[in-house]
Amino acid sequence: MTQKQKIICVLYDDPIDGYPTSYARNTIPKLQQYPDGQSMPSPKSIDFNPGELLGSISGELGLRKFIENSGHELIVTSDKDSEDSVFDQHLEDASIVISQPFWPAYLTADRINKAPNLKLAITAGIGSDHVDLQSAIDNNLTVCEVTYCNSISVAEHAVMQILALVRNYIPQYKWVVSGGWNISDSVSRSYDIEGMDVGVVAAGRIGVAVLKRMKPFDVNLHYTDRHRLPEEIENQLNLTYHKDVNSLAENCDVISIHCPLHPETEHLFNDALISKMRRGSYIVNTARGKICDKDSITRALESGQLAGYAGDVWFPQPAPNDHTWRTAPNHALTPHTSGTSLSAQARYAAGVREILECWFEGRPIRDEYLIVQNGALAGTGAHSYSAGNTTDGSDQASKFKS
């Protein structure tokens, strides 16, 4: 009989009107595999209907029945940042933490040191920068995420926001809602994207999906990455490769950011880099808020160096109510939603279940899901991250008041 383990699952709150009792659509498409051939999450079974809200506290990622039937205890909470939060109270004797990047339970070195039984941190999604990876390495934790589960979801959101910025969609929508018909107000910042130079920072799963989706708009496509893409893909998409981000910045009108947050990419987009961009450029950041320096972005929007900024990622999360991006001019930001569509939730809930089944049965977790294992970066982590910590300042999330 396996020993009873405590599992803490930190999720975002239910909708303000309560947990949904019905949905806009009856089903979601059943995908067979990811674009590169990677197989879909494959738990032995699931206890939810794909298409339901699983990422909020009542959705519980569809895990309660499975965890309790396996003889373990499940604590689900959204209270992660208050003093003596439910998360902190239970961390002391927890063995597993499950958290979503949208509402991240920051696993700082301090917290890891207070959790002697902690062995496994699962990201229900992609991007494990909310865990102090250096401390996870030093304390021999396993960190894993559900690689590919929401990469296409994010690519769709990024393309939507590129178009929303360049075409100036959000202000036009607001004129309609407020009863106006203000054509010149609406179009005086509106352009065609056709013919523009559009680049991505990082051509991984999301970056390549964005490039593919932008190709039919007849733009000139650019990218930078630590590893160059195969020549075949470069030719297919007619890509211009830039050996560093400076060269990309100088040669694009629109940049979409798709690298993980790790010490190499923290505050990559600062005053110096943004000043190299063409006046009136656009940035879409659906990767991580901290890849951009908050004040540099605000200043560039105010001065007009940036014509627009969008994306869905902030630092910390939830973003404090007085975060300057909320009120900066010409932004089209959303809260961190791109990777948590109902479609994505079904995949990452199944992926978390698969990881837990492996863990409880002592079977290996798929290599592509691993970020840290056995005291080192592993699997996808070894390819896409560098060791170190990017959680500093996460305590500021306590300033958010709903």
Ligand code: NDP
């Ligand atoms: P991948 O691992 O497929 O791609 C990441 C890419 O980033 C890799 O090609 C990697 O290069 C590249 N990279 C790493 N460091 C650098 C660097 N310093 N400069 C340039 N490129 C770099 O991951 P995904 O595409 O699936 O996801 C990317 C990120 O998007 C996640 O880490 C996460 O932060 C974010 N994300 C956001 C979501 C949201 O809801 N907003 C949801 C899902 C992900 P290489 O491997 O060649 O070294």
